[in-house]
Amino acid sequence: MDIATTRKPHERLAETLSGEMQQVNQLIRTRMASEHAPRIPEVTAHLVEAGGKRLRPMLTLAAARLCGYRGQDHIKLAATVEFIHTATLLHDDVVDESKQRRGRPTANLLWDNQSSVLVGDYLLARSFLLMVETGSLRVLEILSNASATISEGEVLQLTAASDLSTDEKIYLQVVRGKTAALFSAATQVGGLIAGAPEEQVQALYDYGDALGIAFQIADDLLDYRGDSAATGKNVGDDFRERKLTLPVIKAVAQATPEERAFWQRTIEKGRQDDGDLEQALALMDKYGTLDATQADAVGWATRAKSALSPLPDDPLRDMLLDLADYVVDRLN
Template sequence: MGMNENVAKPLDQLLELLADDMNAVGTLLSERMSSRHAPRIPQVTAHLIGAGGKRLRPLLTVAAARLFDYQGTHHQLLAATVEFIHTATLLHDDVVDESKQRRNRPTANLLWDNKSSVLVGDYLFSRSFQLMVETDNMRVMSILANASATIAEGEVLQLTAAQDLATNEDIYLQVVRGKTAALFSAATEVGAVIAGASEEQIKALFDYGDALGIAFQIVDDLLDYTGASETIGKNTGDDFRERKLTLPVIKAVAKSDEAERAFWTRTIEKGDQRDGDLDEAMRIMNRHAALEDARKDALAWSARARAALEALPQSQLRDMLSDLADFVTARVA
């Protein structure tokens, strides 16, 4: 399940089409992550923001606004807001997960320390609220404030559900909607709102972002077991070593026999992991077609994202967003 090199990259096409907007967003990020009194803030932030990410979430905000020929600049403020929220959550996540690598680079908490990562993350959250307030639009502020709370709630839920074999697919979906899809859907929704789209169109873009975010996370969870480290930007099998009950494992646990369930209890619930356990986990998942079933789920969510766009007027940009939903799952196609 590797990257399909024959699939065109709509993400790059979107970045090219919306280059002026994204350059303006980049300038905003550079300006607003500065600090006169605490130089460590731009150091830590630049390390993560400059790590080569595609800035997918702010790109979605810009694209959603441009779908309706929006000519203002508030969508750029909102796109920067979304990226700061995302970066803040990554800084906090790496501390919680004790991660050592992200995007093929050492994590900020490893290069500096946990305190710096947490406090700089807090600073970026504060900056994000300053940015959104500048739009003077109460509805977008409400959407992004609610998304921030939902993200935090999803992360806390994951803490309690991650090592509990009773965690099922419904709980997993609730976690994913919180920690990942909430920001995707908020990103597309605020773009539509600031552009003055109709309620039907705003709902369509919310649904698109929600489904795209879920597909994105399922693919990410799959690649943790099937992708090469240099491709996924972290070590293969990290989720297993961190005892995370992601969708492939949840599906395997549901079909496991008594001996296999004892394996999951030892490795995931009790944290007693030994040499060869990752290989055994892969064997069990393959035996029960858990990876393939998770892949089918990702494709189904991608299809839902594409279907949501049908409520929007036909345009090149809409087609690119539809292709983006395919591209997200092309990594496991």
């Protein structure tokens, strides 16, 4: 078997974009420096150097190159996207009281909540400076709107996460905010900075939006159906944290009064006993909600691939198509 075909799509993308990603990483290191507050680069480096896939900045670089861009502003935009992502992770870990991310202690655990929140704010400010340097008001509008949408999605999740009246429409709104907004902005600004036709810029937005939704639905499904060693999460963490994700929302929608009382006790009131996770999984199995959730994720991945049809036939486009498949192939 050809080694190239055994590598994951994001790994092939990283190899193709390695020169530009080195520039992005260097720019990130330069811009996260602080003359007056050494804790800022300490906290930022802990998260930035933790070995994440850097998927979002790679999407910006790939979109720009796919649309024929030959300048340098896509480097600034990719760094901007990563700063926004890192800032949201710092804030999320405080809100969720997380103790671990990517197998390492979170910044709020190693330092404190105040440092995590304030450094996140600093990175958002840095991201806006980078946006402005591109000289594009539309880029500023797209990424500013994405930042607001992310915050809106997180606030909506605070109220919706443990409320049994949360339906699939509200779930999708949360997912569009917390995950898809940055994916779609990352791809859209790549096409925009390249001066691509509006049809292609819209196609890149649609691809990022659908890819982000498929990515989050798959993540939520893996919480109940994943391999702990591969995902870095324990099966049922979302249940223990009383998070209403799609597999549970689908089960609640079909629940008998007795089953609904179970969900009210465990999710709304947070009173969980030994064996409750097993019962929750049995109810999801009864109504086939894990399979139905997987079908939804596959549907969104298919929409992501279809969205790319106006883009040029190019190896980078093939990698983006493969990436959409990979997001849901993890479920098999």
